Amino acid sequence: MATQTMVRSAPPTGLRFYAWVGILGLLALQGLYSFVVLTTEGFYVTNLTDQVPWGLSLSGYVFFIGASAGATVIGLLIHVFDRKDYAQLGTRAILVALLSLAAAVLFIATSVGSIARSLLLPWFWNNPTSIFTYTSTTYYVLGALLLVQLYFTLKVNRRTASASEAQLARWLAIGTGIFAIVVIPTLSGALFAVVKARDFWNNPALAPHFAVVAVVTGLAMMMLVPIVAAATRRELVSQNTLSHMGLLLAFFVVVAGFFDFFDLLVFTYSDKLAGNEAWHFLSSAHLPLSAVHVVGYVVGFGILVSGLRRSTPWLAVAAIAIILAVASYRYNLTTVGVSMPLYPFIEHEHYVPSLIEFSVAIGIVALVLLLYSIAIKVVPLEGEAIAPKS
Amino acid sequence: MARNGMVIELDRCQGCRACMEACKVENNTPQGNFWMYVFRLEEGEYPDTKVRFLPRPCMHCDNPPCVTVCPVQARFKNENGAVVVDWDKCIGCHYCVVACPYGVNYFNWKDPEKAYYLDWKDKDLVAATGGAIPPYQNPDLMGRYGPQQRRVAGGGHLKGVVEKCSFCVQRVEQNLPPACVEVCPVQALHFGDLDDPNSDVSKTLSRKRSFRLKEELNTQPKVFYVGQSPPGARAREIEAVKAKQ
DSSP: OOOOOOOOOOOOOSHHHHHHHHHHHHHHHHHHHHHHHHHHHOGGGSSOOSSSOOOHHHHHHHHHHHHHHHHTHHHHHHHTSOOGGGGGGHHHHHHHHHHHHHHHHHHHHTTSSOHHHHHTTTTSOOOTTOHHHHHHHHHHHHHHHHHHHHHHHHHHHHTOOOHHHHHHHHHHHHHHHHHHHHTHHHHHHHHHHTOTTOTTTOOTTHHHHHHHHHHHHHHHHHHHHHHHHHHTTOOOSOHHHHHHHHHHHHHHHHHHHHHHHHHHHHHHHOOSTHHHHHHHHHHTTTHHHHHHHHHHHHHHHHHHHSGGGGSHHHHHHHHHHHHHHHHHHHHHHHHHHHHSOSSTTSOOOOOOOOHHHHHHHHHHHHHHHHHHHHHHHHSOOOSOOSOOOO | OOOEEEEEETTTOOOOOHHHHHHHHHHTOOTTOOSSEEEEEEEEETTEEEEEEEEEOOOOOSSOHHHHHOTTSOEEEOTTSOEEEOTTTOOOOOHHHHHOTTOOOEEOOSOGGGSSSSOTTOHHHHHHHTSOOOGGGOGGGSOOBTTTTBOOSOTTOOTTOEEOOOSOHHHHTTTOOOHHHHHOTTOOEEEEETTOTTSHHHHHHHHSOEEOTTGGGOOOOSEEEESSOOOOTTOEEESOOOOOO
16 A cells, blocks of 8 residues: 655745736636627627537537546545545545536536526426436536535544544545446436437447546546645655556556547448548548547556656656547547538538637636635645545 | 428429528528528539439428437427427527437527628618518517417527527418428429328329438438439539528
8 A cells, every 4th residue: 555645734825826826817807708708799709600519618518527527536546445545635536526517517508509598407497308408417416416525525624524424425425426437427428429410429339438538537637636736845645646546547548548449440330421521530620639639648658557657747747648638539529520511412511619719718727727726725625534434 | 280291392493492582581580591401412523414402491300309309398399290499498509400410400699680681770771671670570470389389480580599490380370381382483392291191292292202311310301302312422512502690
């Protein structure tokens, strides 16, 4: 078992922190401005069309919903696999999951024509045949579970929790983790997989693929958390634990790579329109992102299974490479799926997000980073973090 | 309860696109929205080419994927079998747009006032038309239809809402055929109850071999094509009408 190291120094303060928060605040504000333009002027300011109605926002949504589900794997490591050395990451993982969920919901909210109605979706209008109904409802459930889990975990951290509350926090971590990893990404994958009109998505392996990629995203993001904390002189986990996390991530990258290969087989050997068209898109307009997808996984995997994983900077490179690979995969999946023409006789439509779309996306990412940066300063994230076993 | 459908005689269609115009005039659709669209297709290689046409309204499927996926039940089949959109419920999530294999859905990207071919607030236009009602305020389209009294005809063409062909619910209610059917100069379009053996559509279907678009997806479209085979794999569109609001 790796040794656990905890250095509880003062939260980061000073000019650098305020500059960081200030920059994020400005980026979030410019995103808000672009969002106001989007809602007042209409979605014609985007580069979306009736042929390509889903773009950068939907890609952002699937990326962050996966990250949200994946981050809960830390709770499972601590409480199911008894890896106490991850304990100092437990509360941060809940925070990352919550903020990623918020980002996903914001990406969805900024891509629908009527935000007010869509936010009321799970409570009022339901269509039991629509996967969308179930995904949105489960996001509310996940959000509620994470909030309750955060509440009791913070009590444990402050040492104000009773024994039963501490047990509850433990079981919430286990339940939320299983729910998040099994239900959330598979339903999100099904959102695309059930669409028979889009050959590129209509693949039964898409839902489990989403689940694996969610774990990859969550683990890669959670690996960056202690690395960034270490840069501000706060050691949350030992190097051995980081190495262990790296190997775990490498395993899931291999599984995600297998699913990518399986996807390639499906659309290459399919006699549907998708085969040639998908290759056309992935090897032409989307080639740079296809390359980032493949190279990111390969570079990340190479670092994680070699001796380089004992070096924190290299681990950071691996985590970033894998996050970029996943983001490219999400973007390609979403936009290639809708860009392929519905009839063989009409022209392809190539979608490139507009500046407004980029601006809104940057704003959302900046907002959640800002909230995270403030939260780790004001919320007691470190402490016992582990409930005593009954 | 009727099960209204359409039969399109491809060997009669001349590709004049009068049906597209009639649809626009009847339903006052904004720029870029073509509830009825006619593909002009070219097949073969020069000099041995031929041109053919494929009118494409909404297929009003018996098993409509857009109704299945709509999270808010804004999509539904009305009492006459037409698949329609409830403007008051649609959240503009585009799920119906991606789920429809026929590309018949159009999102309203702009405010209605800004989405039309003319600026209806322009002083000169107001003077020239004598203050005519702008197309996006057409009272004929503002009504509520069917037993549930839902707003489905296209009145207002609200921003952020997805819209599509409604088989002209406002006309069918008055026992009139859809505008595209009425205006077709060569009577290539037929409309009526598919369950009635004496209807125009049933008789036309019984006379000729028919096909439907993408039947393999089991959407069971209620638009049938007769008179020609489906477009070949090497057909390509010419003279496409592309416009964004």
